[in-house]
Amino acid sequence: xLRLHIHLQHPxxxxxxxxxxxxxxxxxAVYPTDTTYGLGCDIYxxxxxxxxxxxxxxxxxxxxSIICADLSxxxxxxxxxxxxxxILRHHVPGPYTFVLPAGHEVPKILQTNARTVGxxxxxxxxxxxxxxxxxxxxxxTTVGRTIDGEGAYTNDPNEVVRxxxxxxxxxxxxxDLHGEPSSIIDLTGEAPxxxxxxxxxxxWIENG
Numbered sequence: 001x002l003r004l005h006i007h008l009q010h011p012x013x014x015x016x017x018x019x020x021x022x023x024x025x026x027x028x029a030v031y032p033t034d035t036t037y038g039l040g041c042d043i044y045x046x047x048x049x050x051x052x053x054x055x056x057x058x059x060x061x062x063x064x065s066i067i068c069a070d071l072s073x074x075x076x077x078x079x080x081x082x083x084x085x086x087i088l089r090h091h092v093p094g095p096y097t098f099v100l101p102a103g104h105e106v107p108k109i110l111q112t113n114a115r116t117v118g119x120x121x122x123x124x125x126x127x128x129x130x131x132x133x134x135x136x137x138x139x140x141t142t143v144g145r146t147i148d149g150e151g152a153y154t155n156d157p158n159e160v161v162r163x164x165x166x167x168x169x170x171x172x173x174x175x176d177l178h179g180e181p182s183s184i185i186d187l188t189g190e191a192p193x194x195x196x197x198x199x200x201x202x203x204w205i206e207n208g
Contacts (some may be wrong), residue, residue, distance in 0.1 A: 157175065
């Protein structure tokens with residue numbers, strides 16, 4: 001595993017470039033987001049996606065989310081109606097995962113039976129740099145303390161090393177983070193629905 005010490009606000013281009021090289025080769029990466037550390041790979045690397053499922057012990061029905069660079073990229077991978085566009089415009093970049101109808105470019109392994117996909121645009125220069133350098137989205141899931149579920153997470157890069165060791169290819173180490181996983185909001189119904197409470201203000205839903 002390659003461990004690169006990355007600056008949260010001003011990520012070093014050489015580190016981003018090296019991480020993207022490994023992603024293009026089918027590698028798995030752990031990187032800091034605006035919430036917790038994320039585990040991900042190239043959206044088109046099916047075998048790497050399968051490695052993530054095995055590594056985290058995820059149920060095959062569990063669907064991973066994608067990180068996009070901006071709203072125009074979201075529109076390539078999800079169907080964004082006017083109402084949902086306004087919601088996204090007001091709340092991204094930010095600590096939210098939005099569930100939207102999946103577009104045709106989303107690999108089937110990432111879609112639910114209802115043909116939806118989770119989309120993130122983190123307020124994270126590191127994530128933004130990775131996706132822009134790669135040229136398309138990356139898969140993302142919270143780094144857990146255990147490999148048998150989603151219930152726990154870690155913000156400690158040393159624990160990432162202990163947990164995953166050589167099972168990942170690159171760690172972008174930004175030292176300890178202080179967030180919690182993103183809130184997941186379903187935008188496929190008549191009104192936004194909170195599927196998971198996490199980081200970010202949710203009063204705009206609860207009081208709406």
